[in-house]
Amino acid sequence: MTELASAQERSVVAYFSMEIAVDPSMPTYSGGLGVLAGDTLRSAADLSLPLVALTLAHRKGYFRQHLDANGIQTEETQPWDIESQLTAEKPTVTIVVEGRPVTIRAWRHDVIGVTGHTIPIYFLDTNLERNDPRDRILTDHLYGGDGDYRLRQEAVLGIGGARMLEALDYRPIVYHMNEGHAALLTIALLEKQLFGSPLDSADESTVEAVRRRCVFTTHTPVPAGHDRFSADQSNRILGPERTHTFERLGCFHDGLLNMTYIALRFARYVNGVAMQHGKVSRAMFPEYRIDAITNGVHAATWTSPAIQAAFDRHMPRWRQDNISLRYAIDIPEEEIEQAHRESKLALIEAVKERTGVQLRPEIFTIGFARRAATYKRCDLLFTEPERLVKMAHEHGGLQVIYSGKAHPADEPGKAKIRRVIELAKELDNADLTIVYLENYEWQLGALLTGGVDLWLNTPKRPYEASGTSGMKAALNGVPSLSILDGWWIEGWIEGVTGWAIADHDTDEGEAASLYEHLEQVILPLYYTDQNQWKRIMRSTIALNGSYFNTQRMIEQYILNAYFPEHRRDHSAAALEPILAQ
Structure with missing residues (x-):
């Protein structure tokens, strides 16, 4: 045959x-x-x-x-x-x-x-x-x-x-x-x-x-x-x-x-x-x-080379068995931090090549990269621009990297991009740097989710079906700050895998929660307690990276959607007659 x-x-x-x-x-x-x-x-x-x-x-x-x-x-x-x-x-x-x-x-x-x-x-x-x-x-x-x-x-x-x-x-x-x-x-x-x-x-x-x-x-x-x-x-x-x-x-x-x-x-x-x-x-x-069935991402595709090397040293079968990423909790924190630093330097080099802007590796860096649809609210971070400038100055600096396409027919989405780029120019100073990278695609997405320090997600509820960019970030030890919608309702453990922006009836109310998290928790933690920050990176991989992957997702499709007649008490037993065909 x-x-x-x-x-x-x-x-x-x-x-x-x-x-x-x-x-x-x-x-x-x-x-x-x-x-x-x-x-x-x-x-x-x-x-x-x-x-x-x-x-x-x-x-x-x-x-x-x-x-x-x-x-x-x-x-x-x-x-x-x-x-x-x-x-x-x-x-x-x-x-x-x-x-x-x-x-x-x-x-x-x-x-x-x-x-x-x-x-x-x-x-x-x-x-x-x-x-x-x-x-x-x-x-x-x-x-x-x-x-x-x-x-x-x-x-x-x-x-x-x-x-x-x-x-x-x-x-x-x-x-x-x-x-x-x-x-x-x-x-x-x-x-x-x-x-x-x-x-x-x-x-x-x-x-x-x-x-x-x-x-x-x-x-x-x-x-x-x-x-x-x-x-x-x-x-x-x-x-x-x-x-x-x-x-x-x-x-x-x-x-x-x-x-x-x-x-x-x-x-x-x-x-x-x-x-x-x-x-x-x-x-x-x-x-x-x-x-x-909650979405996932392909672990080996979206993990940066440096993080992959760390996984290979400690969990050599992680590609075949994504749940073994749970054991990332035993990887020395310094190894995860060093691997992330390599990923961050790769991102910084890509930003310089694309824009000429030289970011600094020691400065806290936020990533926001999504399709530029209005409900995703890419400009929520700029609700109070003066407050953003002030927190950057008081806490040691802030870098924000944006990317995302608007559909060619989506004029409101295009207007959101223009607004972010206008504000980036107005607010640029020694403490705050904002860049918008054009032509968001696969390779740029991997650099961003692997190299930033925090993944920001601000959709208007309940319009986020799932979202997967934060899952890619989690595989790389990057926690999220996000509205509680889509997958984040399931992945959020406050202060362990990231932070939740509080629900509010207005954009201003949710922006206030976003600012409070940055000012009172996230920036002080990053700049004054690196040991705890490293623990959060590690727990993000172990708890969210091990679950929010397409290997787990496919197994659920097999058992619930494709071949429910083969269900058993244990998923491995259920898979055997199917995969043995």
């Missing part, structure tokens, strides 16, 4: 995601959702899970961000050489979009785990000469174009992806929709279940046969974040028969075809991405049962 045939025979879970961060040189992701997908696949490979993944090629990437001296963002495309970086597959499939045949091909990239297990990712591509010019560009831009472009893309991912798996001789028993972008795979499965009979003949038993094979992860805690399309768009792009079927099966909401409702209707298991997000999702969709 060939290696490919063996992989296909074992690939019983099919994972669909609109974006997947596979490699820093491949701009196939925009941010958190794609990075999570990539980390998920890396941990699935580490665990030898029989899984195959589908996404789109995104030939022109998301966008490269440029910021001028005034903080005005401009964007340029990120074309990459797909032909030289991926392997072309022979089969093609054809779907009908807006009445036109659209041919799809696939390119393969293998993710190889620590044990050598391979997980194939297939990048779907419509850039073929036989396609209409309007359709050749459907797999060019991640989250680009208008609503019509998005619905066509989602048809390529969902319907085209399901058919491509069949053409490649995969026979998944579980289809995992990572967010609602992939929900149209359900109509392809429904059509296959009917063996050529019209969709109007689908009854509840047919739907149930599809439901038994589908699981759905929702990431969006606000209704506006769920993809919705008009009945006209659905009729025109997907066709009247599919549109009528979705309407008949309750997948329209407020007169719109709602991708989240499609996924909810056709999934036997649904989960949010943190305990709190599960609660928010159940309140949004009370007619559905929604569980929670």
Whole structure:
């Protein structure tokens, strides 16, 4: 049996995601959702899970961000050489979009785990000469174009992806929709279940046969974040028969075809991405049962080289067994501090190369790097600028490093970036330095989460579904100061893994709590009690790094979502019959 045939025979879970961060040189992701997908696949490979993944090629990437001296963002495309970086597959499939045949091909990239297990990712591509010019560009831009472009893309991912798996001789028993972008795979499965009979003949038993094979992860805690399309768009792009079927099966909401409702209707298991997000999702969709599996990050990907070396000396199997990071509590504090200093110096060098600004390693450094959406409140730290300047002067200095892109169409988000950069200029002095690094991406994110002293997170509750940047920081011994939302509700132990900004009805109230923590606790601790600060770094790794990783997350998916029939009293026993396939 060939290696490919063996992989296909074992690939019983099919994972669909609109974006997947596979490699820093491949701009196939925009941010958190794609990075999570990539980390998920890396941990699935580490665990030898029989899984195959589908996404789109995104030939022109998301966008490269440029910021001028005034903080005005401009964007340029990120074309990459797909032909030289991926392997072309022979089969093609054809779907009908807006009445036109659209041919799809696939390119393969293998993710190889620590044990050598391979997980194939297939990048779907419509850039073929036989396609209409309007359709050749459907797999060019991640989250680009208008609503019509998005619905066509989602048809390529969902319907085209399901058919491509069949053409490649995969026979998944579980289809995992990572967010609602992939929900149209359900109509392809429904059509296959009917063996050529019209969709109007689908009854509840047919739907149930599809439901038994589908699981759905929702990431969006606000209704506006769920993809919705008009009945006209659905009729025109997907066709009247599919549109009528979705309407008949309750997948329209407020007169719109709602991708989240499609996924909810056709999934036997649904989960949010943190305990709190599960609660928010159940309140949004009370007619559905929604569980929670808290996100994680791939430990070996997001741990800095210096910290990895420390782990290797004391816990040599930590890559295979992330829970062993719990034993970081036995690493000498001086080793963790020295490793962090190396990471901080690497960050400082990167800042100098990118901006010309020379930061100082002895100065307390805060990191804030997120998508520049308004609810993330990147400017909350500047609610009382004079107070920030004063605390920097009184406590020994303060450095703040910002980074983050605003979506090209998000003018309020772009305004937030301009505001931070304006304030950075106004407040700059010998005690306070603020820099904003353009083009936030994978490698910069790793430098930031590994090299700062404190990770700041200030979303407006309850809009943070999970968040993962603070988890990456925790793996590197960097504690968080954060609003109690998303994952931080579960990871927060006051003064042990970081600090919580108190809930308040106003931005000003929460900013006051932020300032109080910095003035009264964090800065005095860092500058006057380094021994205790080192203990906090170590406990952050041991308590949060050992839990908030995608290895633990994947094990929960296996037991709760993919193969609940294999549950045992101990997860290791439950995994054996699955991983032995």
